[in-house]
Amino acid sequence: MSAIITLTDAAVMQIKDMMKQNGEEDAFFRFSINGGGCSGLSYGMSLDHDKAESDQSFEINGIPVVIDEESAPIVTGTVIDYKQSMMGGGFTIDNPNALVSCGCGSSFRTAKVTGTPEKC
Helix, strand or coil: CCCCCEECHHHHHHHHHHHHHCCCCCCEEEEEEEECCCCCEEEEEEEECCCCCCCEEEEECCEEEEECCCCHHHHCCCEEEEEEECCEEEEEEECCCEEEECCCCCEEEECCCCCCCCCC
């Protein structure tokens, strides 16, 4: 299966480093969508050992990636990057399916999925 998302080299290095620091080298990198946030949907990223039969799975530069079947169409084409600045570092998510994004950058909605918006 081809990759649904793209991880930049910086994101790959950060995820591998996090896996190593947490003793989770055998885990999957799970990327998901959850209801909530200012715009209705929010991103989730975690290290996971459980994989459902319906999950989409693939590998990016040695990292096993898992995305649940409901999130997959919402995140197809998304690029995850890791940026370091003087204020610290963090992941950035560029989702071409997001029509509206919150100022915080972690909440969004698409043309077909609005989620459950919450107060900021």
